[in-house]
Amino acid sequence: MDKPFYVHRFRYHFSITKLLFWSLLFLSLIYFFFYHPPSSSDSSRRRLWGGADWEYRVLHSARPRSRAGGRVVLVTGAAGFIGTHVSAALRRRGDGVVGLDNFNDYYDTSLKRGRASLLERAGVFVVEGDINDSLLLKKLFGLVKFSHVMHLAAQAGVRYAMKNPSSYVNSNVAGFVNVLEVCKFANPQPAIIWASSSSVYGLNTKIPFSEKDRTDQPSSLYAATKKAGEEIAHTYNHIYGLSITGLRFFTVYGPWGRPDMAYFSFTRNILKRKNVVIFEGPDHSTVARDFTYIDDIVKGCLAALDTAKKSTGSGGKKRGPAQLRVFNLGNTTPEPVGKLVSTLERLLKVKAKKIVLPMPANGDVLFTHANVSLAQRELGYKPKTDLQAGLKKFVRWYLDYYSPSGKKSAV
Ligand SMILES: NC(=O)c1ccc[n+]([C@@H]2O[C@H](COP(=O)([O-])OP(=O)(O)OC[C@H]3O[C@@H](n4cnc5c(N)ncnc54)[C@H](O)[C@@H]3O)[C@@H](O)[C@H]2O)c1
Numbered sequence: 001m002d003k004p005f006y007v008h009r010f011r012y013h014f015s016i017t018k019l020l021f022w023s024l025l026f027l028s029l030i031y032f033f034f035y036h037p038p039s040s041s042d043s044s045r046r047r048l049w050g051g052a053d054w055e056y057r058v059l060h061s062a063r064p065r066s067r068a069g070g071r072v073v074l075v076t077g078a079a080g081f082i083g084t085h086v087s088a089a090l091r092r093r094g095d096g097v098v099g100l101d102n103f104n105d106y107y108d109t110s111l112k113r114g115r116a117s118l119l120e121r122a123g124v125f126v127v128e129g130d131i132n133d134s135l136l137l138k139k140l141f142g143l144v145k146f147s148h149v150m151h152l153a154a155q156a157g158v159r160y161a162m163k164n165p166s167s168y169v170n171s172n173v174a175g176f177v178n179v180l181e182v183c184k185f186a187n188p189q190p191a192i193i194w195a196s197s198s199s200v201y202g203l204n205t206k207i208p209f210s211e212k213d214r215t216d217q218p219s220s221l222y223a224a225t226k227k228a229g230e231e232i233a234h235t236y237n238h239i240y241g242l243s244i245t246g247l248r249f250f251t252v253y254g255p256w257g258r259p260d261m262a263y264f265s266f267t268r269n270i271l272k273r274k275n276v277v278i279f280e281g282p283d284h285s286t287v288a289r290d291f292t293y294i295d296d297i298v299k300g301c302l303a304a305l306d307t308a309k310k311s312t313g314s315g316g317k318k319r320g321p322a323q324l325r326v327f328n329l330g331n332t333t334p335e336p337v338g339k340l341v342s343t344l345e346r347l348l349k350v351k352a353k354k355i356v357l358p359m360p361a362n363g364d365v366l367f368t369h370a371n372v373s374l375a376q377r378e379l380g381y382k383p384k385t386d387l388q389a390g391l392k393k394f395v396r397w398y399l400d401y402y403s404p405s406g407k408k409s410a411v
Pocket residue numbers: 076077078079080081082083100101102103104112129130131132151152153154155156157170171175195196197198199248249250251252253258
């Protein structure tokens with residue numbers, strides 16, 4: 001016998017509810033197990049910005065020191081390695097600088113706090129917040145007419161992408177789009193200079209890497225998100241008239257550097273008499289990097305900012321074609337990782353306990369080598385520091401910072 005109509009309806013609603021329930025449970029489990037952003041200290045739990053004192057500090061930091069009409073720059077990722085050096089250099093020459101960083105715990109947050117304190121003493125206020133927080137960005141743009149945005153905030157590191165892929169999508173793709181969205185509506189629109197990466201060259205084998213080479217074979221998710229950033233930059237330039245310059249940095253090192261990078265962790269391990277693992281390529285081939293000293297990168301960043309043309313849009317509408325550029329910023333001299341270790345041994349006066357292993361398939365590439373002739377021509381970029389001289393400065397900083405009475409060095 002046929003069931004009454006309301007029984008079917010009841011069953012229908014019941015199964016929809018069940019389906020919804022299980023889908024929600026499934027999505028929550030996926031979210032719970034796969035999405036772990038490096039926690040951004042307390043910023044996700046409580047609002048760390050706003051209020052009269054906070055506004056005063058932003059406005060004070062944004063005021064150019066000398067020239068009327070000086071540059072006013074928002075530096076994202078300002079408590080990061082490169083962001084700190086760039087912010088300090090901009091402030092030293094008199095520009096107005098406001099920093100922004102979420103102080104996430106991808107690596108030792110006390111290092112980020114230490115950098116922010118240095119910047120504070122140099123007259124740069126680092127706002128604690130996330131680039132995905134549109135309200136915060138709108139508030140900052142409401143308070144300050146930024147002439148430039150130096151966008152350096154990102155989830156960095158190649159290997160960590162295998163552990164926490166979502167953090168890359170969150171900061172390097174969604175976060176970048178959020179920054180561009182706010183910039184497109186700003187009046188005037190700022191010019192944007194942002195950090196891409198040499199990793200976009202991926203499996204490219206033509207050396208040295210030139211901006212014209214193919215970048216469609218990324219070998220890590222990190223590289224893929226930076227490549228996505230370059231395409232996103234093209235779109236916002238094309239539709240909204242934003243002036244955008246992408247900088248492909250090659251293995252940057254120096255004082256106040258990143259503890260997750262080889263030169264930093266090798267130094268730590270050599271001093272602690274722990275093993276130093278050196279990877280080699282197929283058939284015992286050497287892994288080499290175009291190590292670039294931070295001061296050279298800072299000069300490249302400032303030159304990119306100084307040569308950036310104005311954005312052409314306003315109120316979210318393009319008014320004419322705008323500048324779109326991409327530059328390699330490297331050192332042009334690839335050095336084997338073995339040489340990095342032997343130089344550190346000499347500087348630290350300690351023999352390393354070396355272990356040589358085949359490079360695992362974790363996204364790292366065997367070789368990087370920058371052709372910087374475009375940056376040389378258009379930015380006057382000319383790297384000056386070789387690996388030996390740069391590591392000497394890094395080691396001096398490291399020994400001072402990690403000495404019991406340390407943590408006082410300047411940038
Ligand atoms: N250091 C290198 O060798 C190198 C090479 C190529 C490209 N890059 C790029 O240069 C930029 C700076 O690199 P770095 O070495 O200084 O790295 P870093 O990790 O020291 O600095 C990045 C900073 O951004 C912040 N950040 C991350 N996600 C954020 C978010 N959602 N909101 C606000 N802040 C956020 C972090 O807390 C960190 O302080 C990055 O874009 C990186 O991908 C660096």
